[in-house]
Ligand SMILES: Nc1nc2c(c(=O)[nH]1)N[C@H]1C(S)=C(S)[C@@H](COP(=O)(O)OP(=O)(O)OC[C@H]3O[C@@H](n4cnc5c(N)ncnc54)[C@H](O)[C@@H]3O)O[C@H]1N2
Ligand code: MOO
């Protein structure tokens with residue numbers, strides 16, 4: 001039996017073989033959540049022209065400088081500029097134009113009197129309060145200057161970035177695209193969730209669970225479904241799926257069982273290596289590339305918790321690398337353990353944990369009940385993984401431990 005590799009060594013070998021996906025031009029909304037692969041410059045100033053910051057009246061500030069409630073100034077309204085109006089107006093001293101928020105300032109006007117400071121007149125208006133020079137005028141270019149890089153390459157596009165791209169007139173943009181991940185659950189005991197169960201059968205929970213995990217990590221996921229423990233079917237399924245995959249994930253069939261067909265089929269195909277990793281759960285791991293395009297493939301262990309933990313430790317960083325994200329890992333914090341813990345030396349232990357803030361404001365983590373690799377409900381209760389590194393053998397209650405924070409929050 002091959003001697004186990006460390007988690008760090010296995011992860012490094014995996015990441016060496018994971019490419020950053022080539023940039024593609026995609027529709028603006030498809031780019032949401034992706035990493036920008038170009039510097040985006042603004043073709044024009046933003047705002048593109050001076051405009052009103054208030055619904056009110058565009059005035060010459062000097063005309064209203066003495067306006068007060070007891071001695072208002074009355075001026076003729078010579079035009080009306082709703083937002084979107086394409087008519088250009090001009091204001092001469094002694095005149096005003098009614099204007100709405102966002103509408104272009106008429107030539108000659110240099111301040112806006114909000115409607116609340118007036119009688120809201122349409123033929124003439126009574127102004128009861130002075131507007132200072134430039135007041136409530138939003139200047140051309142005060143947000144963005146023409147030619148300015150508004151978003152540099154490498155920006156991960158969140159909602160405000162998508163809005164800004166639209167504001168500078170971009171309908172398409174170059175990004176590192178989402179990797180297409182194919183997920184195959186292997187096991188002759190598996191049936192689709194919801195189907196009637198015969199003796200010895202269980203629903204496929206890895207397929208849906210890892211589909212959700214890969215989506216959350218930013219991938220586009222094709223869940224192929226269930227493949228029985230039959231080498232021919234498995235081989236043809238993998239070969240068929242390669243055309244649409246940037247990454248393949250299988251679960252099950254990689255341990256020491258008589259029907260562990262993933263190992264059997266992939267050992268003779270591509271460069272897949274089956275190496276135990278010194279971790280618990282998640283010991284049996286396989287990784288390599290298959291097919292003409294050297295598509296990376298992970299063969300994850302079948303036990304549901306082992307599959308999810310392996311995803312967190314190896315697959316999620318790989319998906320993030322393809323997307324161009326940094327950092328690749330989940331955030332790690334230190335927290336006080338509420339319980340005594342133990343771990344085998346030389347093995348990195350990942351315990352499901354519930355991370356909270358203690359009464360004294362210090363982060364505190366409690367092991368979620370049950371740590372067996374088949375106990376999925378315990379994983380669903382957890383919002384963190386307690387990481388006991390190789391050199392750790394025992395943790396006393398109250399000691400600090402390393403905690404990998406999962407995005408899910410305990411309710
Ligand atoms: N003799 C040995 N037996 C096992 C060893 C070992 O070293 N020697 N390792 C154990 C460890 S650790 C793990 S982890 C598992 C990994 O096994 P496989 O990857 O070969 O997975 P299977 O045997 O196919 O399934 C294991 C377990 O998980 C259930 N399973 C599988 N796929 C799914 C799915 N899609 N949804 C829900 N549940 C699934 C399956 O029914 C089994 O109960 O091997 C240990 N054994
Ligand atoms: O290493 Mo296995 O992944 O415990 O259950």
Ligand SMILES: [Mg+2]
Nearest residue numbers: 253255257260
């Ligand atoms: Mg097995």
